[in-house]
Amino acid sequence: MDDKNISQAVIARLPRYYRYLGDLKDNGIERISSQDLSKLMKVTASQIRQDFNNFGGFGQQGYGYNVEYLYDEIAKILGLNEKHNLVIIGAGNLGQALANYMNFERRGFIVKGIFDNNQAICGKVVRGISVQHVDGLEKFIRKNDVDIAVLTIPKEGAVKTAEVLAKCGVKAIWNFAHVDLNVPADIVVENVHLSDSLMKLSYGIVNGSVE
Amino acid sequence: MDDKNISQAVIARLPRYYRYLGDLKDNGIERISSQDLSKLMKVTASQIRQDFNNFGGFGQQGYGYNVEYLYDEIAKILGLNEKHNLVIIGAGNLGQALANYMNFERRGFIVKGIFDNNQAICGKVVRGISVQHVDGLEKFIRKNDVDIAVLTIPKEGAVKTAEVLAKCGVKAIWNFAHVDLNVPADIVVENVHLSDSLMKLSYGIVNGSVE
Numbered sequence A, B: 001m002d003d004k005n006i007s008q009a010v011i012a013r014l015p016r017y018y019r020y021l022g023d024l025k026d027n028g029i030e031r032i033s034s035q036d037l038s039k040l041m042k043v044t045a046s047q048i049r050q051d052f053n054n055f056g057g058f059g060q061q062g063y064g065y066n067v068e069y070l071y072d073e074i075a076k077i078l079g080l081n082e083k084h085n086l087v088i089i090g091a092g093n094l095g096q097a098l099a100n101y102m103n104f105e106r107r108g109f110i111v112k113g114i115f116d117n118n119q120a121i122c123g124k125v126v127r128g129i130s131v132q133h134v135d136g137l138e139k140f141i142r143k144n145d146v147d148i149a150v151l152t153i154p155k156e157g158a159v160k161t162a163e164v165l166a167k168c169g170v171k172a173i174w175n176f177a178h179v180d181l182n183v184p185a186d187i188v189v190e191n192v193h194l195s196d197s198l199m200k201l202s203y204g205i206v207n208g209s210v211e
Helices: A008-026 A034-041 A045-053 A067-077 A093-099 A102-106 A134-143 A155-167 A194-207 B008-026 B034-041 B045-053 B067-077 B093-099 B102-106 B134-143 B155-167 B194-207
Strands: A084-089 A109-116 A148-151 A172-175 A188-191 B084-089 B109-116 B148-151 B172-175 B188-191
Touching (some): A008 A045, A008 A067, A084 A093, A148 A155, A194 B188, B109 B134
Parallel strands (some): B084 B148
């Protein structure tokens, strides 16, 4: 399958399909038509068919999609059939919130280590994992086959930390620091800029909803 | 100014302009050309000019934009010149992380109350604010001129809570629960689906970066 030309907009919609299909599966639904999925998700049936055609269409028959098959196929496309080891850098409230979020582990994202530069926090146990000092970060990453680093530190240290992470062979950075990182193009960066999100919300209040 | 036809893509880029202009301002830069801003932000100068033309162009002269003027104008467009009272519903790690994030307050987002349905957490003080039981939520919102509700609760309670919030006149919901809310169209909903973000990152690892 040649995924290279699939637009980012399509990719961005896959997790939402995955979420709805997971709910259907949990509710014992075995098949669903694109029309019914369309009503449920409030997108057009033609959008759904177009999106799925990027991946060969997932074999819709006259009587709709097989929910479990579709769910599993989307999981594979999203890489959720593989395990990813991750480290969290920054053991503040946000880092701890992410460490404690059980669903990530269910989907194959395994928290291997939690790091902080504050000695006072080091040794604190978060979800069974003892917070370590960042001095040991590089060695830990190389030793533990870590794919993903989660950056939950203030923006001041984030750019430099990202450069260190790039050097140790991390494949992806989930960036919560409020700054754009500067890493080689082969490292995946997914930004969660909470302030930006809050500003969009504020815009919506003043100017009317934009969606 | 007629904002009604401004696309969501343009709006979504405004907070990033605002962030870069704030950094320039903090560094004492008074003017910047679209070319220099383009290099700094790694977007084309033509994109910048097109985006700004939606708002009248911000009076660029031959020698570039006035940084402070541009910063203030974008702040106004984003509604950051107004104060917004907010409540946080869900006093877990994520709710506490958001409550403790000082920058929000600097931009006019004032945390008025924090709520939880767990009696054991009620009374706990987070950033000077005592966590209250959700039973008092409706009354509190009506009394305290609350614009924004932040939902940091599991998805099970989120849809129902959003309906209650809509009834009490909240203008916007910042939704961290992993579910789509069902509220009237005049209520602004800004979703932060962390799982979706992590799946996009996972896709990038397996298929190569998409950005």
